[in-house]
Amino acid sequence: MIYENEYAKVDFFDWEPIQKCKKVGLAISGGTDSALVLYMLCNELKHKNYDYEIVLFTLVQDSQPMVQHIVMDVVDIIRDMFPEVNVPTPLFTHWGGDVHNEHMGNKKVNSSREFKKKLIAEGKIDSILSGRNLITFATAEEQATYGLDTLRVEPRPSIMRDGIPHYEPLSITDKKFVAKVYEDEGLLETLFPHTISCTGNAQDTDYFTKVCEKCWSCQERKWAFGVY
Numbered sequence: 001m002i003y004e005n006e007y008a009k010v011d012f013f014d015w016e017p018i019q020k021c022k023k024v025g026l027a028i029s030g031g032t033d034s035a036l037v038l039y040m041l042c043n044e045l046k047h048k049n050y051d052y053e054i055v056l057f058t059l060v061q062d063s064q065p066m067v068q069h070i071v072m073d074v075v076d077i078i079r080d081m082f083p084e085v086n087v088p089t090p091l092f093t094h095w096g097g098d099v100h101n102e103h104m105g106n107k108k109v110n111s112s113r114e115f116k117k118k119l120i121a122e123g124k125i126d127s128i129l130s131g132r133n134l135i136t137f138a139t140a141e142e143q144a145t146y147g148l149d150t151l152r153v154e155p156r157p158s159i160m161r162d163g164i165p166h167y168e169p170l171s172i173t174d175k176k177f178v179a180k181v182y183e184d185e186g187l188l189e190t191l192f193p194h195t196i197s198c199t200g201n202a203q204d205t206d207y208f209t210k211v212c213e214k215c216w217s218c219q220e221r222k223w224a225f226g227v228y
């Protein structure tokens with residue numbers, strides 16, 4: 001399925017290694033990007049005859065316990081949109097750290113990677129699908145302060161890692177593309193309101209009753225979608 005607008009053209013699932021797999025693992029965070037690739041995957045499975053099992057997984061850090069509820073909300077919306085596709089309840093794993101206090105990023109990324117390796121070793125997944133995209137609204141210097149695992153300034157091709165294909169269809173573009181696909185697919189009134197991008201902790205969000213409007217994820221969402 002091709003998704004094309006003024007920002008990019010993404011031919012979803014146009015990568016042979018991923019087409020040969022059977023159990024695709026998607027890390028779903030409750031944000032707009034992973035929700036969109038889940039939508040794209042379900043759309044693909046609905047229209048093409050792939051024999052695929054979807055496995056969803058989420059790393060819930062203790063400083064953001066609401067993530068589990070946000071993710072379930074997104075999953076329920078996608079289930080309503082694609083009743084013919086088996087969208088499973090995500091596998092949740094907990095992480096005791098707080099990215100705001102622990103040199104954000106790397107420790108969380110390592111925990112997430114360990115979880116993926118465990119799923120691979122147990123035979124639960126044989127491929128990874130990711131909503132990772134480029135960050136173009138901030139400079140490399142600014143991104144370095146976000147504590148991301150790697151700067152998202154260069155397109156990253158889909159790769160083999162830990163012995164399985166990692167497919168990152170949005171890695172050639174940024175959140176403006178994502179926002180336009182939401183608009184073109186009619187998802188701004190349906191899926192979008194159920195996603196939350198904020199990475200703020202309890203203090204920043206009045207115990208998760210509002211988004212913080214200051215973390216980089218909030219800033220990027222406002223830049224692309226026009227709202228926090």
Ligand SMILES: [Zn+2]
Pocket residue numbers: 197198199200211212213214215216217218
């Ligand atoms: Zn925020």
